[in-house]
Amino acid sequence: MDPIQKRELKRQAWMRLSAQRRRAGQLRGRVVAISLICFVVLWGVVFAQMATGNDPVLAGKEKASTTHAVAVTSGKSKKNRWKKEWWKKKR
Secondary structure (H helix, E strand, C coil): CCHHHHHHHHHHHHHHHHHHHHHHHHHHHHHHHHHHHHHHHHHHHHHHHHHHCCCHHHHHHHHHHHHHHHHHHHCCCHHHHHHHHHHHHHC
16 A cells, blocks of 8 residues: 555545544534423423413322322221320320
């Protein structure tokens, strides 16, 4: 292989590596941009729900408290009785 061909092969390898680095950088940039856009959109949805008064967290507490109240009143196991007796002794 003569020096001219060797130099040409090195130049082609360098061009391939630089193109690969450029594509990797573009891909990273796109991933960061898409992640930021998704983050902003999701927080926008949450903010809009809270601004309109449709807070999903507050709605979830009401459902949980009614479920809990039903479970406590309907459950009469030994464990519950033991807790009640222990609590009475503690007072």
